Amino acid sequence: MRVQFLGTGAGTPSKQRNVSSLAIQWYQHGGQTWLLDCGEATQHQILQYPVKLGKINQIFITHLHGDHIYGLPGLLGSRSFQGGESPLRIYAPKGLQEWINVSLQISGTHLRYPLEIIEIHDGMTWSDDSFHYTVRQLEHGVPSFGFRFEEKSQSGALQVHKLQQMGIPPGPLYQQLKQGKKIQLEDGTWLNGADYLSAPVQGLRMAVIGDTRFTSAIHDLADGTDLLIHEATFRAEQEELARNFFHSTSTEAATMAKQANVKQLILNHISSRYQPDEIEQLLAEAQDIFPQTLIAYDGFSFEWDQK
């Protein structure tokens, strides 16, 4: 799994940071790619990094502020123009569907792939073959949401060497054992699949927190995750400003990561008011509370090695 940060700024684009978007590439699941938010010029950023429009099968929109959605119509059109034909699903707050409809219609854009837009709400959960999804509403003045993604655990590998030592040749039996079944050999011996499987591999758990001020719903999403990506628009000293403008400070994000027993925290959505040295301080303040903290920048790529 790889997270490619495409836009890590807040509010308006600057020369250093574009408005919000990040991509999650799941190597182990067909290379499917998800987009979290899609600020203006997200498709331009994608031109610079190893992310493929046609591989994007799901887009999650945290909220409808312009810096999180204005890149959508162009990206949807270009995905079609480049020949993308596989279905695309967008999870977004109420209102996006109407805007996308009007945007595509007035510009005469016809998508060559099926597009489905699903309205999200607080407490919503669902699953597919490989993942379990949870949505919680945050506090941002307008409806804003965070997401928890849980990769399903994968059953352990079959310990082939053990079976070979016992003189059992590869074949259909191996497949049944791999599924954990009990089988009987020709000599009457019973074998239990469970005895020949490595421990199941725990799937990755991660949470992506949209714009919000400090609120308990974040804890529910972040609880015990391997990776927490959290907005950190402001520095600690601006906690009051953050609260009034429905944003978080880097120390609030770190406190949350600590309380929720997160393994790795990445700070995101950084105000363009900060100069490079202040950004270092913003990070240092968080690391004082939660050492396993990184800060995102446009182009930052984070690789998760599943143990």
Next chain:
Amino acid sequence: MRVQFLGTGAGTPSKQRNVSSLAIQWYQHGGQTWLLDCGEATQHQILQYPVKLGKINQIFITHLHGDHIYGLPGLLGSRSFQGGESPLRIYAPKGLQEWINVSLQISGTHLRYPLEIIEIHDGMTWSDDSFHYTVRQLEHGVPSFGFRFEEKSQSGALQVHKLQQMGIPPGPLYQQLKQGKKIQLEDGTWLNGADYLSAPVQGLRMAVIGDTRFTSAIHDLADGTDLLIHEATFRAEQEELARNFFHSTSTEAATMAKQANVKQLILNHISSRYQPDEIEQLLAEAQDIFPQTLIAYDGFSFEWDQK
């Protein structure tokens, strides 16, 4: 007057060329700046060049294809965010108003300046203190328009040295002569202002042609202009493709410039299918017909020195 090309590509952004937008800065008229089209990431391009959002007072939209308008909501929001309070007027085909309304509304964007959107149609003309404007409909499958801008001629300068030679001291008389009036001196002599004025300075005439195939309306807009900015999506050999997709070739643009007695032609809106050497050929083919031809690229700046 300076034209700053911001996006000179066609259809979708590429690493070389962004989607459509150009800015016209009128030094002689308070530095007011106009935008012609506003594809996605136009505000990002503006960050790179000497164009100020707050100075933009008029935006002309040629047609509603996404590559010409998807940058508008973000640009409007950022102009406000940066403190722009002066009024902004957008001239655009029917449909833009509704889309802008929905875009600003769902994103919770409140502009701090008055925004007026005026629907354009074929044959529309109007004037303000300094300019005369003409709109003609072109041929692009969807309603697409070209614009002719005529700077009003400025009255000639008062030939002060002549008056001083005659012993007439500076004062209110000078002002009346400057306005071309007849005045009587104390000694009874009549002076005619027209005799003491240099020839009036002819204003700049220019035309910007939106996406279109070859059509006579272009001639009406381009006729006798100093500067013609014309789309040239394709090379000469792709004339049939151009016709079928409602676009122009570089040789059609050059032919039009020649027939309409244009002084300077700039080719714009170049397909991303072309490699650098093909772009040189696209330009050379046009120059064979009309030598005073240039080709735009992102960042290209064209200064017009009024004689």
